[in-house]
Amino acid sequence: MIKFIKYWLPVLVWAGFIFYLSSRPGLNSGMEVFWDVFSRKLGHAAVFGFLFLLIFRALRFGHKLDLKKALIWSLILAIGYAFFDEAHQYFVLERQARLKDVGMDSLGIATAACFKALFKK
Numbered sequence: 001m002i003k004f005i006k007y008w009l010p011v012l013v014w015a016g017f018i019f020y021l022s023s024r025p026g027l028n029s030g031m032e033v034f035w036d037v038f039s040r041k042l043g044h045a046a047v048f049g050f051l052f053l054l055i056f057r058a059l060r061f062g063h064k065l066d067l068k069k070a071l072i073w074s075l076i077l078a079i080g081y082a083f084f085d086e087a088h089q090y091f092v093l094e095r096q097a098r099l100k101d102v103g104m105d106s107l108g109i110a111t112a113a114c115f116k117a118l119f120k121k
Contacts, residue, residue, distance in 0.1 A: 007062030011054045015081060018047055022085050026094030044101055045108025052078040052112040067120060071113055078109045 031039065055077050060070040082105035090097035 003062050007058035011051070011058055014047075014051055014054055018051065018081070018085055019088065021047075022089050022095070023092055025092055041104045044104040045111065047108070048078060048082055048105035049108035049112035051081065052109045053116070056113075056116055067117075071117060075109060075113055079106050082106060082109070 052074050056070055056074040059065045059073055060067070065073065079102075082102045085105070086097040086099070086102050089095040
């Protein structure tokens with residue numbers, strides 16, 4: 001139970017935070033269109049990159065997977081959640097499900113994975 005709380009609870013809390021943000025109808029920053037879109041896309045990449053890191057931590061240290069397996073499974077799970085998140089947004093008022101958002105999420109995930117692979121600690 002301690003392992004779950006230490007490694008998987010942060011993953012679930014962060015995934016819940018993403019789900020909450022995705023449930024908000026028509027999030028609008030009030031900035032000019034360019035900066036609004038830029039900040040949203042950067043936000044997509046950042047929150048999913050962080051989700052990847054939390055999943056990686058849980059698999060690598062909580063389940064003692066080797067580096068390669070932890071990286072691969074973390075990529076699969078984080079990108080899978082990105083698809084789920086966009087599917088969820090399809091049912092939210094003033095929101096849309098877009099594959100390009102999954103692409104931005106995946107870009108953040110891939111960036112985090114590259115950093116993890118390069119800096120193995």
